[in-house]
Each structure stands twice: as C-alpha cells, then as structure tokens.
Amino acid sequence: MIPEIRTDLTGGVMTITLVRPDKKNALTNEMYGALADTIEHAQQDSNIRVLLLQGDGDSFTAGNDMGEFAAIAAGKGPGERQVHRFLDALANSTVPIVAAVNGKAVGVGTTMLLHCDYVVLAQDAQLITPFVNLALVPEAASSFLLPLRIGHVRAFEMFALGEPLDAQTALAWGIANKVCANDQLRADARRMAEKIAARPAGSLSAMKQLMRDAEKLVSQMNSERVHFEKRLASAEAREAFSAFAEKRKPDFSKVAQQ
Numbered sequence: 001m002i003p004e005i006r007t008d009l010t011g012g013v014m015t016i017t018l019v020r021p022d023k024k025n026a027l028t029n030e031m032y033g034a035l036a037d038t039i040e041h042a043q044q045d046s047n048i049r050v051l052l053l054q055g056d057g058d059s060f061t062a063g064n065d066m067g068e069f070a071a072i073a074a075g076k077g078p079g080e081r082q083v084h085r086f087l088d089a090l091a092n093s094t095v096p097i098v099a100a101v102n103g104k105a106v107g108v109g110t111t112m113l114l115h116c117d118y119v120v121l122a123q124d125a126q127l128i129t130p131f132v133n134l135a136l137v138p139e140a141a142s143s144f145l146l147p148l149r150i151g152h153v154r155a156f157e158m159f160a161l162g163e164p165l166d167a168q169t170a171l172a173w174g175i176a177n178k179v180c181a182n183d184q185l186r187a188d189a190r191r192m193a194e195k196i197a198a199r200p201a202g203s204l205s206a207m208k209q210l211m212r213d214a215e216k217l218v219s220q221m222n223s224e225r226v227h228f229e230k231r232l233a234s235a236e237a238r239e240a241f242s243a244f245a246e247k248r249k250p251d252f253s254k255v256a257q258q
C-alpha cells in the first residue's frame with residue numbers, strides 16, 4: 001500500500017481513506033492503482049463485508065490529479081492508466097460500498113458516488129462535475145447513471161455548468177441517503193457501514209448484483225473512454241490544464257474547436 005491510501009479492516013468494514021490532504025486528495029495514477037487493488041481484493045476476501053470510502057482533510061477528493069492530466073495531454077502520461085482498473089472495480093463490486101463525503105467532491109469524486117450504495121454527506125459537502133469546463137466528457141458511466149438518477153435536465157446542468165451542488169440539494173435529488181453535521185460524518189457513516197456488515201453478506205451481494213447491470217456500466221465506460229481520451233489530447237483541454245496550473249481562468253475563445 002502507498003501512504004496516500006490508508007486501509008483498515010475492523011468488524012467486517014474495510015475503511016479506505018484518501019490521505020493527500022495538502023492536494024485536496026487529488027487522485028494520482030498510483031492512488032487509483034491502490035484503490036483498484038483494494039476493491040478487487042475485497043471481492044475475494046469474505047472478511048470484508050462492506051467498503052467505506054472517506055477522505056482526510058477538508059475535502060473528499062479534488063478528482064483526478066491535474067498535473068497528471070496535463071502530462072497525458074502532452075503525451076507524457078503513464079503507460080497504464082490505473083483509473084480504468086479502479087472504475088471497472090467499482091462497477092463490478094458486489095461488496096456494498098458506503099461513502100462519507102466532506103467538503104469538495106470533484107469530478108470522479110462525485111461520479112464514484114453513483115457506484116456507492118449508501119452515501120452520507122457532511123453539511124459542507126459540495127458535488128462538482130467540471131468535465132465540460134475542463135474540455136473533457138463525463139466518465140465512470142456517469143453519462144448514463146447521473147441522468148438516470150436525477151433526470152436529464154438536472155444532469156445536463158451539473159455537467160454543462162460544473163457548478164457546485166450543495167449537500168441538501170444532492171440529498172433531495174437522490175444522490176445521497178443522508179446529510180449530517182460535519183463533525184458527525186465519520187461516526188454516522190461508520191455506524192451505517194456496521195449495520196450493513198451485520199446483514200447476511202451473500203444475500204446483500206446477490207441483491208446488489210440484481211440491482212446493477214455491471215456489464216452495461218462497463219460498456220458505457222468504454223464508450224466514454226473513447227471520447228475522454230480524444231478530449232484529453234485536444235487544444236481546449238491543454239488550455240484548461242494550463243489555466244489551472246497558472247491559477248487563472250481558461251480562455252477558450254482563441255482555441256480552435258477539435
């Protein structure tokens with residue numbers, strides 16, 4: 001395991017904590033790999049009855065590491081993109097997943113919640129899907145799952161504008177089960193994870209498989225990947241990544257459409 005991903009198995013609950021608070025828990029290729037390993041392992045280990053995802057510091061996660069996006073856009077990315085393995089593992093998990101979300105959940109930080117089975121938001125949680133602002137497209141099968149969950153017009157607004165969705169609205173729209181006080185988040189999520197872990201695991205796993213069409217989700221992700229990879233290599237995306245690195249607003253007006 002790597003220091004940025006901490007795991008702890010207690011009482012059948014495998015807690016997975018993102019530990020890169022100085023970078024708002026932005027996810028690197030290495031972190032995706034460790035997350036994928038953990039979720040894949042959980043499918044084989046009967047001691048793991050529930051997975052619980054959380055982030056250290058003031059944010060759940062700022063999504064994909066922007067430096068790595070920029071490197072990929074410049075043709076210098078890693079050979080094997082572990083994010084794909086992570087997303088496939090999420091789609092295929094038959095182990096129930098609980099998420100405890102505080103602060104910002106950006107990009108995959110929000111879209112991974114659509115693969116979780118019980119989502120607790122702290123009052124300060126904000127869900128942000130800035131794919132279009134970054135000249136990208138939604139991933140993690142969210143182009144299918146988000147409209148299905150909240151309806152087309154709300155999903156369009158979230159994707160097209162990338163503006164933060166507050167916790168109460170996310171609850172009202174069915175993205176989360178519960179909103180709690182910031183200082184209660186971990187205890188509330190843990191309590192729920194333990195409750196689920198006490199149920200018969202075989203039954204839960206069969207139920208979860210019946211509720212989710214993993215094959216459809218993986219197929220949607222594969223379609224999204226084709227567009228995502230193309231967009232990552234676009235001049236628009238390069239402008240978006242440079243703007244982030246230079247702490248300025250992107251200017252797409254001079255970038256030719258690709």
Ligand code: COA
Binds near residue numbers: 064067104108
């Ligand atoms: N990748 C790499 N580093 C990131 C990051 C990311 N996705 N998100 C934040 N960071 C870094 C910042 O560069 C900054 O590093 P520095 O201290 O070395 O300058 C540090 O984390 C703190 O971020 P900052 O922007 O100062 O915090 P904030 O509270 O003002 O804003 C966010 C937090 C998450 C709203 C903002 O950082 C952001 O928009 N990040 C990009 C999110 C994103 O677009 N992700 C990709 C989704 S597809």
